[in-house]
Amino acid sequence: MSAKRKAPSRPTTLGEAWALRWPERHLLSICALAIGLGFMMVLGSGYAEGQPFEAMDLTPFLIYGACLAAMHLTLVATRFHGDQILLSSLAFLAGFGLLAQYRMGTLNLSDLTSASLYLFPAGIALMLAACLALMRGRYERLKDGLWIWAGLSLLLVAALLALGQRYRGGVYGAGLITPTELLKVTVVLYLASFIDRNAKALANWGKGFPRPPLRALLPVGVFWAALTALLLLQRDLGMFVILSVTLLIMLFVGTQRLGYMVLGGLAATAAGYLVLGLFAHGQRRIQAWLSPFDDPTGNSWQILQGLSGMYSGGLWGEGFGEGNPEYTPIAQSDFIYSVIGEELGFVGCVLIVIFFLIFFGRGLGIADQTRSSFGRLVCIGLTTVLATQTFLNLGGVTKFIPLTGITLPFISHGGSSLITSFISLGLLLAISEGAPKAQGSSARKKAPTRPKRATQKQPASKKRPARAAKAD
Amino acid sequence: MKLPLDPSLWSSVRLVLHVAFFLAVFYLLKELVGLRDLARLRHLPKPKGRFRVALILLGLLFGGLLIYQATWQLTGVYRPQFISFMQLHDRRDFNPAHWIQRGRLLDRNGEALAYTRERNGQVQRVYPDGPVFAPVVGYTQPKFGATGMEAVASVHLNGGEPTSLDDWGELGRQIVARDKRPKGKDLVLTLDAGLQRLAVERLQGRRGAVVLLSPQDGAVRVLASQPAYDPNRIDSSLFLQQDPTAPLLNRATQGLYPPGSTFKIAVAAMALERGFRGTLDCPANGFTTSSGYRRIRDHEYYSARRRGKTWRGYGRIGLAKAFSRSSNVFFAQLGVRYGHDTFYAMTDRMLMNRTLVLHETAYGRFGMRTGELGRIPDSDKYGLAQLSIGQGRLLVTPAYMALMAAAVANQGVAVRPRLIDAAPSAALGRFMSAETARQLSAMMRQVVTQGTARGIDDPRLAIAGKTGTAENPQGDPHSWLVGFAPAERPQLAVAVLVEQGGYGSTVAAPIAHDLLVRAQEIGLIR
Numbered sequence: 001m002s003a004k005r006k007a008p009s010r011p012t013t014l015g016e017a018w019a020l021r022w023p024e025r026h027l028l029s030i031c032a033l034a035i036g037l038g039f040m041m042v043l044g045s046g047y048a049e050g051q052p053f054e055a056m057d058l059t060p061f062l063i064y065g066a067c068l069a070a071m072h073l074t075l076v077a078t079r080f081h082g083d084q085i086l087l088s089s090l091a092f093l094a095g096f097g098l099l100a101q102y103r104m105g106t107l108n109l110s111d112l113t114s115a116s117l118y119l120f121p122a123g124i125a126l127m128l129a130a131c132l133a134l135m136r137g138r139y140e141r142l143k144d145g146l147w148i149w150a151g152l153s154l155l156l157v158a159a160l161l162a163l164g165q166r167y168r169g170g171v172y173g174a175g176l177i178t179p180t181e182l183l184k185v186t187v188v189l190y191l192a193s194f195i196d197r198n199a200k201a202l203a204n205w206g207k208g209f210p211r212p213p214l215r216a217l218l219p220v221g222v223f224w225a226a227l228t229a230l231l232l233l234q235r236d237l238g239m240f241v242i243l244s245v246t247l248l249i250m251l252f253v254g255t256q257r258l259g260y261m262v263l264g265g266l267a268a269t270a271a272g273y274l275v276l277g278l279f280a281h282g283q284r285r286i287q288a289w290l291s292p293f294d295d296p297t298g299n300s301w302q303i304l305q306g307l308s309g310m311y312s313g314g315l316w317g318e319g320f321g322e323g324n325p326e327y328t329p330i331a332q333s334d335f336i337y338s339v340i341g342e343e344l345g346f347v348g349c350v351l352i353v354i355f356f357l358i359f360f361g362r363g364l365g366i367a368d369q370t371r372s373s374f375g376r377l378v379c380i381g382l383t384t385v386l387a388t389q390t391f392l393n394l395g396g397v398t399k400f401i402p403l404t405g406i407t408l409p410f411i412s413h414g415g416s417s418l419i420t421s422f423i424s425l426g427l428l429l430a431i432s433e434g435a436p437k438a439q440g441s442s443a444r445k446k447a448p449t450r451p452k453r454a455t456q457k458q459p460a461s462k463k464r465p466a467r468a469a470k471a472d
Numbered sequence: 473m474k475l476p477l478d479p480s481l482w483s484s485v486r487l488v489l490h491v492a493f494f495l496a497v498f499y500l501l502k503e504l505v506g507l508r509d510l511a512r513l514r515h516l517p518k519p520k521g522r523f524r525v526a527l528i529l530l531g532l533l534f535g536g537l538l539i540y541q542a543t544w545q546l547t548g549v550y551r552p553q554f555i556s557f558m559q560l561h562d563r564r565d566f567n568p569a570h571w572i573q574r575g576r577l578l579d580r581n582g583e584a585l586a587y588t589r590e591r592n593g594q595v596q597r598v599y600p601d602g603p604v605f606a607p608v609v610g611y612t613q614p615k616f617g618a619t620g621m622e623a624v625a626s627v628h629l630n631g632g633e634p635t636s637l638d639d640w641g642e643l644g645r646q647i648v649a650r651d652k653r654p655k656g657k658d659l660v661l662t663l664d665a666g667l668q669r670l671a672v673e674r675l676q677g678r679r680g681a682v683v684l685l686s687p688q689d690g691a692v693r694v695l696a697s698q699p700a701y702d703p704n705r706i707d708s709s710l711f712l713q714q715d716p717t718a719p720l721l722n723r724a725t726q727g728l729y730p731p732g733s734t735f736k737i738a739v740a741a742m743a744l745e746r747g748f749r750g751t752l753d754c755p756a757n758g759f760t761t762s763s764g765y766r767r768i769r770d771h772e773y774y775s776a777r778r779r780g781k782t783w784r785g786y787g788r789i790g791l792a793k794a795f796s797r798s799s800n801v802f803f804a805q806l807g808v809r810y811g812h813d814t815f816y817a818m819t820d821r822m823l824m825n826r827t828l829v830l831h832e833t834a835y836g837r838f839g840m841r842t843g844e845l846g847r848i849p850d851s852d853k854y855g856l857a858q859l860s861i862g863q864g865r866l867l868v869t870p871a872y873m874a875l876m877a878a879a880v881a882n883q884g885v886a887v888r889p890r891l892i893d894a895a896p897s898a899a900l901g902r903f904m905s906a907e908t909a910r911q912l913s914a915m916m917r918q919v920v921t922q923g924t925a926r927g928i929d930d931p932r933l934a935i936a937g938k939t940g941t942a943e944n945p946q947g948d949p950h951s952w953l954v955g956f957a958p959a960e961r962p963q964l965a966v967a968v969l970v971e972q973g974g975y976g977s978t979v980a981a982p983i984a985h986d987l988l989v990r991a992q993e994i995g996l997i998r
Contacts, residue, residue: 023507030503034496041489048482084511085504092500293553296561308558310541311548312567315647319490324564342564344493346538346545351497353534358504360530364523369516380523387530391537398541434516 017079021072027088028068035064035095038320042103045321060102063117064095067124074128080135082433086362089355090410090425094120096352097411097418100339103321104332106413119415123422130426135433142189143374146197149190150223153183157230180231180239181416184389185423187227187243188250188381194220195254196374203255210259220247237275238392238404244268246384253380254373289402302329306338306397310346317345332413334405337397352411353394360387366432375431382424546647549654552618552626552835560614568654571595575629575656577609577621579665580693580893585609586622586703588656597622601665603700604672607722608663608692608838608891611703616711621661621891622703624836631656660893662691670990671696674983679717680970681724681870684987687878687956687965689897690887692830693996694987695871697723725830725840728867729969732942733798733924733976734954735862737876737912740795742818743806744908748791754801756785761808761853768804768857770797771941795915796923798939800861807860812850815859819845822876822903823886824868830891838891842875843868863943873954874967876903877937880916881962884909917959924977925953928985933992934959935985937966939976948972953980957988963997964988 039061047053068091074080075087098120101107107116134142156179195202201216214221224247231240248264251257276283284299292300305328312318325331325339332339341349363383370376386409393408395401407417548554549572558569574597577586585605588597597612599605610620618626631643631654639657646654664684671682675698684694701710701719710720721727758769776783786799794802807815819825824845831838846865848855858864871889879886884904887897904912916936919925924939937955944950951973956965966984973979991997 023511027500027503027507030496030500034493034500037489037493037496041486041493044482044485044489048486081513081515083513085508088500088504092497293557296557301561304554304557305562307544307548307554308562308567308569309564310545311554311558311569312562312564313545314568315546316490318566319486320493322486327563341541341545346542347494349541349545350538351494351501353538354501357527357531357534361527364527365519366513368519368522369513371517391533394534395537398537398544400537400540432513432516434513 012079014076014079017076017081020081021076021084024075024084024087025072027084028072028091031088031091031095032065032068034092035099036061038096038099039102041320042099043321045319059117060098060107063121064098067121068095071124071128074132078132078135080131080429080433082131082135082429082431083362083366086359086366086425086428086432089359089362093352093355093359093410094123094422097336099320100336100411101332101413103343104325104336104339104413106332116415119418123418126419127422127426127429130423131429131433134427134430137372137434139378139427139430140372140374142378143193143196146190146193149186149193153186153190154223154226154230156180156182156186157227157234161230161234178414178416180234180236181414181420182423183227183239183243184385184420185382185427188246188378188385188424190223191220191247191250192374192377192381195250195377199254199373202251203257205257205259212259212263232275232278238389238406241392241404242385242388242406245388246381249384250377250381253367254377285403289399292399302335303397303399303403305329306331306335306341307399309338310341310349310398313342313345313348315346317341317343317348319343333407334393334403334412335397336408336412337394340411356387356390360390363387363428366428370431370434379428379431382428386421386424547643549630549643550627552623552630555626555630556612556614556617571654572630573655574612575631575658577625577629578658578660579663579668580660580691581665582660583665585661585663585665597703599703601669602702602704603698603719604669604696605663605665606700606703607697607724608661608695609703611701611706613706616706616708621659621831621838624831624833624838625659625892627833627835628659629656630654661891662686662693662893663695663891664693664991664994664996666994667987667991667996668694668696671983671987672698674986675970678970678973679723680968680973680980681727682969682983682987683724683871683874683967684991685874685878685889685965687881687962688887690878690889691893691897692889692891693964693991695724695891697721697725697727723870723969723971725869725871727869727969728841728844729870729950729952729971730864730866730942730944731843731862731868731873732940732950732952733800733862734873734938734940734942734952734967735860735866735868736795736798736803737880737916737938737954738818738822739803739807739815739860740791740915741880741904741908741912742810742814743791744911745818745904746810746814748806751788751790752794752802752805753788754786754794754799754805756783759801759804759857761857765854768800768861770800772797792915792918795938796918798919798924803860804857808853808857812848812856815856816845816847821901822879823901828875828888828900830889831895840871840889841869842872862940870967870969873952873969874965875900877954877956877967878965879903880909880912881936881956881965882909913959913962916955920955920959925955925981927977928981930985930989933957933989933997935988936962937981937984939981941974941976944972946972948974951979952976953984955984957992957997964991 043053043057160180198216201213204213205211228240248260251260276286288299288303292304296304309323309325309328313323320343323339323342325342328335328338340352360383363379367376367379370379389406389409392404392406396403407414409421410418555569558567562569572595574588576584579585584600586597586599586609588595599609608620610618610622612618612622612626667684671694678698680698682694682696685692699717699719756773758767760767772783789799789802823842826842827839828842829837829839844867848865855864859866875886875889883906884902886900886903888900890897913936916938917934919938920929920935925937928935935955935957936959937953940952942950942952951970953968953976956962966988968980968984970979
């Protein structure tokens, strides 16, 4: 292991890259081991119940293993030197999601053309594509597309409203695909570009009595009003909450003005009351949250069944594949967490939460280490989106907060959500790879031509980070 | 494809896989943390820890969520509504809620009034005495919920009320070991099963209530109400039918009845406190406050008239004689003499119009009403005269009358009635001075030795009491007896009510007598 410690931080040869990414290789193989054990549990319990065992049943695990190997080899081949912990915690969460979907029977193994089987590889592929396309600082170019992101965001919701169909109080596209999930990326990109460009103006809260710079906020205000109106027409309250939290946090991080959070908190309280008055299904959910035993067989049925499953699971759980999650309505998507609670117990839940926290911690860590303010904002934005989404889902299922009908990133059934989460991850990875050295403060001073090749050829040295920190 | 694994071996293989899975995940976590340093992003600027606070906040947020989740997942037994929801609606066979060995409800001698047994793979609650203890024990049934002590002490019975370190240890053991048969805890009541059965038996199917309690510590020995439902057979017809006998009504603690002459105990106490020593004229043609109202007469007047004779009246008599003969004319005058304010001050001191709590937990309370007394205008003297003989706008519960007798027996201090053996006794308040209580005790003893309750005078036991025959709009008068024994050093207070039973002296009094004598035989009175 001492030999591996000497691996350069900026690999130039395949061998160096192979050595640098040893931790990732090690962690991914443990992931594969753990998920493999999970698959054995699910397969075994099915077999014990009398279902015939077929070789096809191993397909999901083989796909998972192949994806991990392909992902790792691609990153080594491209001499990628970005974050490894983030990738490993994701590999576990996503593998766990695949396992959970397999266990819930949402993976269609008999039909090789069904989309469900290819969702996971497609997600990994998209993540790698996003990462490779944007790494080496290329992500900086995304900020030029400021109004493209804004337009795309609005277009996505508007198109869905015009073409989609209503189902369970919300609007969905064809085949229950929700293209609005992509908002979680496009809106973050728009906000990051906007705040990055206008950071000074936005931070100018005036002297004396603090008041927000309304003129600077106007464009984002107009965009937000349009987005809110469209989202509320679509009855997508959860998305609205996620994006609003992200807006506030990104404004705060971009300007260091706590006032945005205070103002946002006040606005959120007011909006909360207003919105609840307008949405019948929102009110029902609040009611089910506050007094679940008033209507146990109606409004609160789903959440109480989920909690019953968790109670049955206790501390250690009944064993993967041994529970009865079919008693909880649509357990495979919003309520997947209660299935985990039932089959792997409270310990399983704590583990999942810890992995999510590691994931978010890495997201914040990358933001901390990123020199470019645009990159930092994108990191913070994407992490906030995922963290808020996770919290809304887990909180809703455990009755900690009212149900919002939001999927759990990487684990819930739901193709659009999964793909979007993978793309977000690709972006985070690309940013973690960092910009070429000269593109920092010195590049801005020198010239628009970026001396990219020169930096790449510089030999890696241990002193570099220290120097970079000083220069920053 | 056939696997070499025998499905019967699966349960042990599953356990191994389960443990192995957790170990693998823990190992992954350990390596993630351990390799953190090695996998540091050394090509980027050094971390400044700008978002450390954000990460800590995030950790707290999710930590709070997990703790809240644990209150359902691990200690769901604290949520009685949740448990009954699962018992009714959860189809998971392995849910521990279906297998809780709920604790027994025991009488003071350890006899089971309710217990749980497993039959045909189902857990069942059994009430061996059927309706006898229903007014206290209540029922628990997933579909219709729970009442009585089954509801109030539900969490304790389910084992979810750790009071000692051992209890916490047991709860922890059940959570960690995934006990498939969670054991609840027994609860010992103050009731005496034998006495309560005798009370129900002596009511002989008539509607009524019997309450026996210990004056010094408030321990309730009998709390019977008839007719009652059978807690072994709870179904919707019980709640849908408009049954005129109201089996769901706990007559002892919730039933409101005119107290009739038994309320003279309170009025006599009021007069004694005010220093009344003299005599009042009690003519045969009775007393009224205004010629427009029907005259209030004594019982002897009516019985003499029924026999075609005339009664000459008591003439001038004192409080003791009027009390033992239960003279309406005397007490009506007495009440009017002291006026409205004195009367209401006395009833307020004696906790009229309240609900007293016999046992309370966070999940419910077992309460008793004292009574209902409407405020009448000061100009309504006739109304006051009616109240003074326990009629008019005055209703009480049998449990309250037992409490009043207990206060007299306990030197004027009322002790909160309690149903849990282990609960500490607590004083409710002073109903009257010790001196008044002493005089009143002697007067109540006289009622049995030479007054209206002569029929139950027994050489074996010195009973003190007061009969009541309460007029009511439903028909025949309600029959009351309120008292205690032994008169010199009281150890048990009693109230018996028989709805439309007729004379208190002939119906309620013998029941009270039999119960007190039996109590002496079993050692409750020494």
